[in-house]
Amino acid sequence: MKRKICVVVTARPSYSRIKTALSAIKNHPDLELQLVVAASALLDRYGSAVQTIERDGFQIAAKVFNVLEGENLTAAAKTTGIGILELSTVFDNLNPDVVVTIADRFETMATAVAASYMNIPLAHIQGGEVTGNIDEKVRHSITKLADYHFVASEDAKKRVLALGENPDYVFNTGCPSIDLAKKIVNYPSLDFDPITKYGGVGGDPNIKQGYWVVMQHPVTTEVSQSRHHIEESLKAMHEMNQPVLWFWPNVDAGADGTSTGIRSFREKNDLNQFHFFKNMDPLDFLKLLYHSKGLIGNSSVGIRECAFLGVPVVNIGTRQNRRARGNNVIDVNYSKSEILAALRSISESPRPISSDVYGGGDAGFQIANLLAELPLVYHKTITL
Amino acid sequence: MKRKICVVVTARPSYSRIKTALSAIKNHPDLELQLVVAASALLDRYGSAVQTIERDGFQIAAKVFNVLEGENLTAAAKTTGIGILELSTVFDNLNPDVVVTIADRFETMATAVAASYMNIPLAHIQGGEVTGNIDEKVRHSITKLADYHFVASEDAKKRVLALGENPDYVFNTGCPSIDLAKKIVNYPSLDFDPITKYGGVGGDPNIKQGYWVVMQHPVTTEVSQSRHHIEESLKAMHEMNQPVLWFWPNVDAGADGTSTGIRSFREKNDLNQFHFFKNMDPLDFLKLLYHSKGLIGNSSVGIRECAFLGVPVVNIGTRQNRRARGNNVIDVNYSKSEILAALRSISESPRPISSDVYGGGDAGFQIANLLAELPLVYHKTITL
Amino acid sequence: MKRKICVVVTARPSYSRIKTALSAIKNHPDLELQLVVAASALLDRYGSAVQTIERDGFQIAAKVFNVLEGENLTAAAKTTGIGILELSTVFDNLNPDVVVTIADRFETMATAVAASYMNIPLAHIQGGEVTGNIDEKVRHSITKLADYHFVASEDAKKRVLALGENPDYVFNTGCPSIDLAKKIVNYPSLDFDPITKYGGVGGDPNIKQGYWVVMQHPVTTEVSQSRHHIEESLKAMHEMNQPVLWFWPNVDAGADGTSTGIRSFREKNDLNQFHFFKNMDPLDFLKLLYHSKGLIGNSSVGIRECAFLGVPVVNIGTRQNRRARGNNVIDVNYSKSEILAALRSISESPRPISSDVYGGGDAGFQIANLLAELPLVYHKTITL
């Protein structure tokens, strides 16, 4: 009988990151994939990842709407509570052999608590990294609930072991997001027009001569400043006066500040060099990055995929704090002038060399194999 | 303005453990106590801790019924989910400066998730200990969410630091349960009749010549064997044929097996040396232990209070696995013969010497002072 | 394509009542049965209806644990809230064409709210009856949410129409419980030994010479008196000193008083003529009634099945207040002496004649046909 592997996807970026692992699980002869889609991955205003997932040919075993409205911290907590309540029922009905939770978004704790409390072996993807905000509390907390750890770098592996986890169950598989990135490194040029294909709103800049990509999320511990933070970036990009493709933020406490900041800036300024997107097929997004002048913001894509792809990154603020990085990243504060300085430095430098700090592109394959072969365990004790 | 300290009590044993800290917070000139009572602490069949709490003179700021029926693992997960959902509302309405969560019962995770997600500084009492079951996952997971750590032993302190917590916020206060124990070490004899005062069911053994106390909880990772486990203890105590005062187990996955085992054994055997209690005032319970021949089971009381009180303990099975202990404990497996051998060894040995491995009796006082003085922080990063 | 009919069963007695409709739906060529089992139907201490359901060969599409512990009124409300939350997810995933809710237990409101809010046509079985407690509020309230009404008597039909429902969608199918009863009217004698087959606890009365059956539930508006109420019945049956087969009550606010009353009476009295059961296969239960001297209590079985079977009933208190009844029922107050008088009257009278006030035994068949043929509607307006 096949092992039933239940993967819970709660957000668009998590799906992009896990996609090759999902395919590898689905295609593994000894595994059956049970895909659960929940939280913002189901919602229109965060890009309806669920539609992409279905278009990609994955069957969905259950959908769970659990995002409580408010976009404040109370809502984040309650979303997690509802998630536990409902995922418990889902797990009880699907009866999986292993549950997989991805990374460190607040609502992934729901998957981790439900599975570990129900004595279902829990695999955690991308533990051990350091970023210095609520994500970090969540990430390490999930590490202490998880039975298997599929980490993305040597640095992360060391840290998970230092946290007292059993070395038999800690594996540096690299990040599955690199698997996707690997597929597009040979594309000589952008093979689609992003505005035609994805719509969005804003101006119609000429991207033929190069363009920047921006993706900046609110930081949950700095909610009250999210509007100021986004404005510094908006001003910098506006002053740079070159084509900009801008992506809307995740659902997170603080997104209102970020969104409001963007809307208000648009109303007051003539942004004909800016175009705004809600979401994009992950592969297209990577192509877009690969052929861009660089990525600006605080997305982990800048740290991971861009390291492998050799794309320059202006990493703003604290969100990616202590994550291992390649030499493609320039770190700056929330500051128009620092951002501008970094953009100019990138413009004048050669393209960074590719780095395998987050893996070599076979993470999905390794993860599926491990899920098929590891003994099923849910009882552990700390090694410290 | 006084700091508002919100303590969430979810079970009878947690209340006993935290009581002196509650009093110290209540009486501290710079603190205001916001006491929330939830989960099994509200339920009749787990001894209605809430009534004791009110009788002890504490005002209750909010009650939250969140125990989902089932006494299986799914119910434990769902209880935790409901807890997060509702405690978020409670915290939003009470607006505390610090939230305090106690120990490692599954539902304490609800307090920890709600507070940490809402950026309310979280204090955790009794982290860092090792027991080797789901409690341990919960305990270390809460450590990674908590901002302040008030641990109960040097061993625990070392482990919390090893987990990468900031040394400025890790304190070995000792266990507040020892504060209570300290109050009764001078009582020359039992000053109440437990059956008269607390009712209960079963025989009416003559405890004047000595008696044993039993308190054995189901172990969440060994649910299917909980009935077998309790039967070995029942058989051993039955064969010993001396007065036994037996306490019903906590609400936990597996309690049905334990309860059913006890009920069924009672129906089939003449247990006139046994008397069964649902609960007891914490101080009376300590007196009962202090004057007993010894405690049998897997309660942490055996490891903590009994160390300080010098009460012999037969500790059964894995539940207290790797917790630091005094020299009062004999560890045995779920085995009638091993239990009997331990009982005989105790009967033939002198009373153990008191140990301060879990503190010297001023933990509540230390905790209140720290809560009044520590800077309010909710942002942390791992030191590893 | 077959119509998907989702039936939500939340309690053991509802299952007994609906069973023939479930079979008829399952076997109908144009229907697909989606059976959801929830609430006390999943719980051990209410007789695990779920096991009977599976043994009867029904496939379960989803299980939902939603009983909040407390057995008080707050818990009943919260159980309903959790039910709505989770059943919405279940309906969203199963995507039924019609949802069926049964009768008037408090938690059936969850089915009704979830389905009607999601614009899924809702069929209500057994609306229109009158009992005069919270069940009645629930029942009529569900009538106002439901799109189709399958009522059990002419009296009920008149009332549903008087409530302003569209006559095109109100049908007196009779009660499906009568379908079951019809199957056993020809059994000449009890063909099983209830104690051997179902265990239970208590004495071993000799039932060969006749026996009484007791089934008495707490009444939600009279919670505080539930213990007194059950004690009158216990005393009466004790004084009668004839074999008694006693069934434990439903999960309801007040069950604790009822259960405690029974336990305490057992401890204080020698009840060797009493045997207690948790539950029984519905068919066996009907056989047991059919061959009994009579039923005592407040179960609706006395009003319905016993009318058809011609079994004498002592109906105690307010719970079945204004329900239509055959001539088999003697109504009494919560009073030992009134109960005893009724028992004696029954002992001295001939067996009542069968009545079809609750239908002729083809309700399940009629319901399935209607579900297959009715137009799918979820929009209505009051006719008043």
Add this chain to the structure above:
Amino acid sequence: MKRKICVVVTARPSYSRIKTALSAIKNHPDLELQLVVAASALLDRYGSAVQTIERDGFQIAAKVFNVLEGENLTAAAKTTGIGILELSTVFDNLNPDVVVTIADRFETMATAVAASYMNIPLAHIQGGEVTGNIDEKVRHSITKLADYHFVASEDAKKRVLALGENPDYVFNTGCPSIDLAKKIVNYPSLDFDPITKYGGVGGDPNIKQGYWVVMQHPVTTEVSQSRHHIEESLKAMHEMNQPVLWFWPNVDAGADGTSTGIRSFREKNDLNQFHFFKNMDPLDFLKLLYHSKGLIGNSSVGIRECAFLGVPVVNIGTRQNRRARGNNVIDVNYSKSEILAALRSISESPRPISSDVYGGGDAGFQIANLLAELPLVYHKTITL
């Protein structure tokens, strides 16, 4: 001791409607007001009624965030489930003598279920009206749960009685919204500039020479057409080419279609005669209506307050279907041409005469007095 009256406000329009009753309760010597604010009344994007409430000097006893994101029907059901779960806790902690629920929005069912299940006497304001969509199911369903009925018209009173409610507890108090309307009938002219005072977005039409007000909500049973519906109104008002003050819709399933329709129309058309508002102080809103040329849309304000104020109304579609109305209303379909014809007819006719079909302006006062004097009951039986 004062009677504790707990009123649950879940949306901006409900607050406007109930405001004078809240004041009358607050000021009544025998009553204590416990105000609970929940659901969309707490959310920014529905106009933060909570801020208005606090500014108006009401103290809030508890806030409950329970709106599940999705703006689809599943989310409406789940919002109600979460509401029950949390309001139960709130009621358990506040311990009110009476709970008051307002009108017929889907989430008001949560208040009704929680209170009635907890045996707290439930007062329902504005039952008995007919509109012909899910609101109607909810409204009549709440009538069957409620113990006291404070209805707004004779027509509604007749219907509540026809539903089998006890005449002793059914009162035509008129609608408290008329109380507010009464306060402004003597204002000779608009005493504030709406755009200056309330901001909003859009053009800056000259309203000195008259203006129209539009308020059109999605209809829950016609979700898929909500975009088409709003577009007909947009086109009509655009073609009319006179100043329009337009209010955003409620949070309801379908709001996305309505909102998207408005946004998209704005992007494609030059709407310099339109100005859009999120919300307005209720009194200011009434003044705005009183001095307008007329109201267009499907808000119940058109049926109620505008009847009393003598403001012409173009009532579009099915939402106010069978509600009693004054002679100020012209009913039309979702049709540009019908709307235009009605606007022209209004422009050419004299102002309608004031009607007291929804009361004479002392509803709040009557309601408070009844709440102080009615016997406390929660047990009822149908009179049919």
